[in-house]
Amino acid sequence: MREALAAGVVLELFGTGDALTRHGDLALLAPSASEIDDEALAALTETVQPQGIVAVCEQVDVTLSAALAKGPRLVAVVAEIRDPGNAGTVLRTADAAGADAVIFAGDAVDPYNGKCVRASAGSLFHVDVVRTGLDIVDELRNFGLQTLATSGYGSDDLDSLLDEGALTAPTAWIFGSEAHGLPQDLLDSADRRVRVPIYGGAESLNLAAAAAVCLYASARAHR
Amino acid sequence: MREALAAGVVLELFGTGDALTRHGDLALLAPSASEIDDEALAALTETVQPQGIVAVCEQVDVTLSAALAKGPRLVAVVAEIRDPGNAGTVLRTADAAGADAVIFAGDAVDPYNGKCVRASAGSLFHVDVVRTGLDIVDELRNFGLQTLATSGYGSDDLDSLLDEGALTAPTAWIFGSEAHGLPQDLLDSADRRVRVPIYGGAESLNLAAAAAVCLYASARAHR
Incomplete structure (x- = not known):
């Protein structure tokens, strides 16, 4: 997450209220950050125990x-x-x-x-x-x-x-x-x-x- | 399996009829080989798709x-x-x-x-x-x-x-x-x-x- 933000490729950030508070520094670095509930978070992630925060990034590959x-x-x-x-x-x-x-x-x-x-x-x-x-x-x-x-x-x-x-x-x-x-x-x-x-x-x-x-x-x- | 047999630490070998036929060379190298059914095999192994044959080995660790x-x-x-x-x-x-x-x-x-x-x-x-x-x-x-x-x-x-x-x-x-x-x-x-x-x-x-x-x-x- 931090690496993606540093690379300037994060388009949007989503997190639970708790996670956005805990990672306030990350939320500030993103172009936009939105609060979502646990159910929406689960739908956005693949892991069994998501960390509460998700970034949508640009694809970074080059030719x-x-x-x-x-x-x-x-x-x-x-x-x-x-x-x-x-x-x-x-x-x-x-x-x-x-x-x-x-x-x-x-x-x-x-x-x-x-x-x-x-x-x-x-x-x-x-x-x-x-x-x-x-x-x-x-x-x-x-x-x-x-x-x-x-x-x-x-x-x-x-x-x-x-x-x-x-x-x-x-x-x-x-x-x-x-x-x-x-x-x-x-x-x-x-x-x-x-x-x-x-x-x-x-x-x-x-x-x-x-x-x-x-x-x-x-x-x-x-x- | 082959490595354990080569090291001489296999005590006993169990396999389904099919597997024992397919790996007849392994069965011959073991001190004893017994045919078991799929249910017994599943009970002896931890993997989801066992390979049909199981060896019971001595522990090999040394001081x-x-x-x-x-x-x-x-x-x-x-x-x-x-x-x-x-x-x-x-x-x-x-x-x-x-x-x-x-x-x-x-x-x-x-x-x-x-x-x-x-x-x-x-x-x-x-x-x-x-x-x-x-x-x-x-x-x-x-x-x-x-x-x-x-x-x-x-x-x-x-x-x-x-x-x-x-x-x-x-x-x-x-x-x-x-x-x-x-x-x-x-x-x-x-x-x-x-x-x-x-x-x-x-x-x-x-x-x-x-x-x-x-x-x-x-x-x-x-x-």
């Missing part, structure tokens, strides 16, 4: 070209990731790692899905969010980004990329769903297919963990 | 001294982490990063909680799992492990630790819950209080992401 024209050095792509919690967590992690844009590609979850917004913990309002098709690699490349597609079966491991200094270049990390991985076309068209090394007995990492390791490896290389 | 006597170089501590999904994910990530032991300290979730077991994706059977109190720092130190407590407000950031080569030493990473962080005593008694650097607008990382970044930083330093 791929608009995001790339700014010359981002770190981009995360969530391709065909249907799980809103996973996509929102990658958005939050990408923001923390200093990514400039997060691209929801192909049949990915809607970034405005309530669970995705909550998992993003405000990061939806910090980075450029793009919704586009799967055919993104050429455009990313045209804007000077190397494209690294993650896969448990990737031929390059993250350690070798770090050892050869390959992560200092502007980079778009492409993540697929835990269950299905990335579509073959996208894997084939990326510059490299990268796996996070597994040092122990686990078969794989979950998506949030793998994305964090990759994005933070880039963040550190970009310092 | 802190037994785990430390093996001279682990990388240990993860989940302290007071009540959320089973979070604790299980840290267990999985620690295993992937090559950790030797995962310590469930204080009022942490039971590592045998069904959700924790599922989130661990088999890693419960790959590393030494310990259940103990919060008073662990001295014992970790006695066994030559530096103790790094994670906190969003830590005075050392992970990048400076990496820059000064501090992660090559045997290390126990101590993680607290997302909501409450670590108990003050534990923070105070650890060798260092470490924060994962935030390069963007996000306030924090979620637990799974922060643990992945820390554990993989150690894994890379230990190569």
Whole structure:
């Protein structure tokens, strides 16, 4: 809520009398704030225990070209990731790692899905969010980004990329769903297919963990 | 299931006729396998759509001294982490990063909680799992492990630790819950209080992401 207000994208705010009093500072920052009853609040929210206050926001997503024209050095792509919690967590992690844009590609979850917004913990309002098709690699490349597609079966491991200094270049990390991985076309068209090394007995990492390791490896290389 | 059988901790296996036929290889590996009906299966499982087959396993946890006597170089501590999904994910990530032991300290979730077991994706059977109190720092130190407590407000950031080569030493990473962080005593008694650097607008990382970044930083330093 505070993040949306700070980003200037709140159109209208609704809350119970109690909540509007408790969060008077938020109500003052919104262009308009209206009191509603518990029943109306329940109709406006998806959570079982709503926090008493709801903001209606503008959609914040931008086009791929608009995001790339700014010359981002770190981009995360969530391709065909249907799980809103996973996509929102990658958005939050990408923001923390200093990514400039997060691209929801192909049949990915809607970034405005309530669970995705909550998992993003405000990061939806910090980075450029793009919704586009799967055919993104050429455009990313045209804007000077190397494209690294993650896969448990990737031929390059993250350690070798770090050892050869390959992560200092502007980079778009492409993540697929835990269950299905990335579509073959996208894997084939990326510059490299990268796996996070597994040092122990686990078969794989979950998506949030793998994305964090990759994005933070880039963040550190970009310092 | 396969991981538990491989670890030799399955006491008995139960399944529907269909499932036992479909997973005949698993049934053969178990000391005993019995056919049960759907109703009995539902009573034995917690999931809404059980997979037709259930194993009763020995508890696998060991004492802190037994785990430390093996001279682990990388240990993860989940302290007071009540959320089973979070604790299980840290267990999985620690295993992937090559950790030797995962310590469930204080009022942490039971590592045998069904959700924790599922989130661990088999890693419960790959590393030494310990259940103990919060008073662990001295014992970790006695066994030559530096103790790094994670906190969003830590005075050392992970990048400076990496820059000064501090992660090559045997290390126990101590993680607290997302909501409450670590108990003050534990923070105070650890060798260092470490924060994962935030390069963007996000306030924090979620637990799974922060643990992945820390554990993989150690894994890379230990190569």
